[in-house]
Amino acid sequence: MTKDLRGLADLDRAIHEPARLLIVTILSTVESADFLFLQREAGLTKGNLSAHLTKLEEAGYVEIKKTFKGKLPLTVCKLTKSGSKAFAQYRQQMVKFMSTTG
Amino acid sequence: MTKDLRGLADLDRAIHEPARLLIVTILSTVESADFLFLQREAGLTKGNLSAHLTKLEEAGYVEIKKTFKGKLPLTVCKLTKSGSKAFAQYRQQMVKFMSTTG
C-alpha cells in the first residue's frame, strides 16, 4: 500500500470541514441524534449547525426527519448508508496518509 | 486515551486545508523543496500554491528563502521546527480520531 500523496487533494470536502467532521463522527457513534443533542455535543451555534446539517443532507450523507416531541419541533438526524460509507473511506484515507509508518 | 470528539473542532486549520495538508506532507518528506517541485508534486496552480505558501509562512510553519538559480528566481521552502511539531500533532489527532479502534 503506497501513499500517493496527491490523494490528499481528493479528500471529501463535505466531510473534511472540521465542524462537519465532528458532526459526522458523533452521528457515527449513535443510531440517531436530535438537533439539540448535536448542538450540545458539538458545541456549535444553532445557525451554524443548521447550515452544516443542510450541507450534509444535500451531500446525501445525513437524513433529517422533522417531527414533534409533544408540541415542540424535533429534528432527528442520522447518517445514511452513503454517509457511513463516505466517512469510512475518509477515515481510511486519513489514517493512511497520517500514520507515520510508511 | 479517550477520544473527546470536541477536539476535532480544534484542528489546526492552517494545516487542515487539503492543499496545505498536501504541501506540508510533501515538505515533511524532504529536507527542502523549491516552488516548482512543490507545484508539480502537489498539482496546484502557481497562484494557489503561492497563496498557500504565504499562509504557511505567516503561521510560522514554513520558511521561504528567495534566491537565484543562475539568473532565474528560486524559491526554496522548508518546514520550520514549529511546522514539524504542528504537523506531528495534527497527525496524532487525526489518527486518534479516525482510527476505528477505541
Add this chain to the structure above:
DNA sequence: TAAACTGGTTTGTAATACAAACTAGTTTGC
C-alpha cells in the same frame, strides 16, 4: 395577553480557496 422561551431557519458578513491576469526578468528568433 404580553413577555419570555423553544427549536430551529434565513440573512448578512468576513474569511477563504482558487485561477486568471499581471509582473519582472531572461532567453530565443530574426
Add this chain to the structure above:
DNA sequence: GCAAACTAGTTTGTATTACAAACCAGTTTA
C-alpha cells in the same frame, strides 16, 4: 538589437464558504 515567447513567481478578482446575529413560528409562563 529588439520583439516575441518563456520562466518563476505575485497580485487581483470572484465565487464559495463558515459563522453568528437576527429572525420566525409556535408554546409556555406571568
